[in-house]
Amino acid sequence: MLSFDGLVAVCVLYVAGLFGVAFWAEKRAGEGRARWLNSPLIYTLSLSIYTTAWTFYGAVGNAARSGLEFMTIYLGPTLVFVGWFWLLRKMVRIGRAQRITSVADMISSRYGKSGGLAALVTLLAVVGTTPYIALQLQSLTLAFGVFARPGALGAPDAGSTAIWVAGGLALFTIVFGTRSLDANERHPGLVSAIAAEAVVKLFAFLAVGAFVVWGVADGPADILARIETSPVAAWDAGGARWLGLTVLAAAAIVCLPRMFQVLVVENRDERHLATASWAFPLYLFCMCIFVVPIAVVGLAELPTDANPDLFVLTLPLHANQSGLALLAFLGGFSAATSMVIVAALAVSTMVSNHIIVPIWLAATRGERPITGDMARVALVARRLSIIGIVGLGYLYYDLSGGAEALSAIGLIAFLGVSQVLPALIGGIFWRGATRAGAAVGIGLGFGIWAWLLFLPNAAAGLLGTIPEGPGWLNPATPLGLTGTDPLLTAMVLSLGINTFAFVAVSLLSFPSPLERLMGAQFVHVYDHSPTPSAWRGSTGTANDLLVMAGRILGSERATALFEAAARDQGRQDGLPEPTPAMLELLERELAGSVGAATAHAMVGQITGGASVSVRDLIAVADETAQMMEYSSRLQAQSQELSQTAARLREANNKLREMSVQKDAFLSSVSHELRTPMTSIRAFSEILMQGEAMPGAERARFSRIIHDESLRLTRLLDDLLDLSVLESGQVTLNESTVQLVDVIDRAVHATSASAANRRLVVRRDRAAEEIELFTDADRLTQVFVNLISNAQKYCDAEVPTLEIIVRRRPGRIELEFSDNGTGIAPDQESLIFEKFARIASGMDATGAGLGLAISREIMARIGGALSYVPGQSGATFRIRLPARALRAA
């Protein structure tokens, strides 16, 4: 008989071997030489964590008590796997496409990356998993007890056994489960160890079974004969319970956090699922095939007070096969450890991603997530969660004192996690499922389950009494129903109301855009639709994103990711544009590490939360923007066109007016030339014919001829002057002069020639004391022209011209304004044209070249002459340049 110490030593050796396998696998995987890891066999074996210590030992006990009913626990999963084409294939595809890290992550992703929903599912998972871990510890402690019972060292301290086991499991999970942050990177060491354990427990169970069938009994025929006479034959489970348990087990294998972990998260290749669809049922079949024989033989051979749950151990011991018993013990041990390890990993991922990290993010809101070391926080959170969950399991076990109630917790936990099922299936197959529906359904189902099953069971275990609720709330008789089977009653009520509420609220509520988008992505996952844009990047955040991604993924992976994204965008170097596609990719990568909701929040915090959820919305917005841009461009173009047309029309009008002006001028020049020529000819003819003309008369005629020829000369001078000025051949005779002198000269020159029309010139001589460096003669010519224009055209009764001189920074401005009616607006554009003479009732003697010449002169000496519209009279402004001020 093996001593307790020996047993402990074997366990320690076994665990050391497990660590060895895990380390070796990690090393091989690190070197890239673990191709065997990528095989469907490993995947199938890792799924075997479904068979826990509870089923390893408990199946026989269950068979001994209720006959074939134990099979339902295996038949349900068999049906789910055989029907993988319906559900599992889609779940795995979605899990891979959306980088799902847990069942809570899947639900939260489907329903608009809802953090609240994820936390609810996480809570459910923790509540459902904790007693289950306690159950494993209890199984182990019971098994230890079997060995210690006859030993000389006395009964082992059950408490210390459990605490050592719990501690060891937590350590193993931390070492191999939280080595890297990315849950999607998978855990080669952990999976290898689980696979090894799967082989151990299958081998152990088959060995015990074979021993029982061929060692204790006389082969299969004998076993069949024994079954007929055994109490096991009294199989009277009702059809409802058979159906109910099958459905429950089928639901559980999809919803259990640990099953989701190995089934979806650790899946490396979708084709593995096709193999597992028959290989996993085969594994279950092998685990089952000897259950009834062991139960039958155990009931017959062992004393009636023997615990049927421990037949697997006690039968070999009874036959003095301690080696076989040790193997059976190790089988149970491996079943328990693998379950606790994967469950702790799965639930801790949820707790960390959906409870701790969001709280941490909220607490550090305002700071950017990159300022804190996200990876460290997430890893520490995950490790603490593992310790917390295993610790809770131990605490539950310790408080319940290993009571009988614990054994019932297995199915109760199944029902608890199955509350996720309606939302999960609905989310995958029904686009109309909404977050509100899922939340209400899961919440109600969770509440009913907790009230009817979990709390009474926990109370029975922890307090020793089952509390009675008031009236119809009494857990024993809910709604006044006195069902014979509390599990089935609770199942119908919780799952029924859950499903009903889920569907009803989904039908009545309206999903958010993100939910609708994710719904479409989940339901139509096979369509390979390109990921819709969920983000609109703001420029300048790529660097922040890189830093953040580096913190979480590791700088090497983050850099590689960003470089690949930049290459995809056609950039040879530098950071990629934070395009929606790039942000989507990054968010998914991050989601593999910290969960979808958290990754969404983190990316949102950096990009300023500009979450645009529906691709259609963006497409519509894009279209609208394009159309708006197009129409505004059209508008601009048409505006431009109409402006050009207006300018052309203006130019055309001007041309036409100028043409008219030219015609008019030509006729006026002809007239101007002909008038003096006519008088010159006439008077010279008189002088030629009339010899007897008095001297005074002759002198008068000669003066007229002289004056007329002077007028002709002046006209020709003007024309010549203008052409010289325009051709730029003029030479300026610049000198230093006083502005006041120039104006004096101009005023004197004009007052002499226009005696009949006295023009009052008002000046401010003090202001005119400015020294200029310019061509004084030309400037005088301009002033003379302006003053004589005022003399000619000012129609006031007392014509007055005001000359104002202003000094401006870098220039001088002179204004010549008279008190007449000014120039009509339609004439303003013409006054500076050559040959222009505005229509005026006044007698106009000029040829219309004065202003054109003046403007040319001003341009030559670097200044400008312009007409100031909108004044009371005609106002001209002369600007003298800084050059003229050089001496001042």
Added chain:
Amino acid sequence: MSDADPRPRRGRSTFLERKTYRRARLEDAARLLPVLGLFLLLSPTAIRSTGGGSGLWLIYFMGVWLLLIVAAAVLSRALARTSQDQGQGGA
């Protein structure tokens, strides 16, 4: 001569059609298998005579179980093969 051209095309298209058709029926079978399983596993609860020997029922359930496993294996392998063929055909 003029009839010779369309014939191979028609033949090829029939061949492809048949392949796609086979694939679709395989998927149907894969989807219907759990229904068959559910029927086979649940119906005994309705017709089982009370007090009957559970030894035979045990053999029945184990047999159904094995049948399902074998059927699933055959189907999943056939599905994997056709999807590979399709992949090669498309590439």
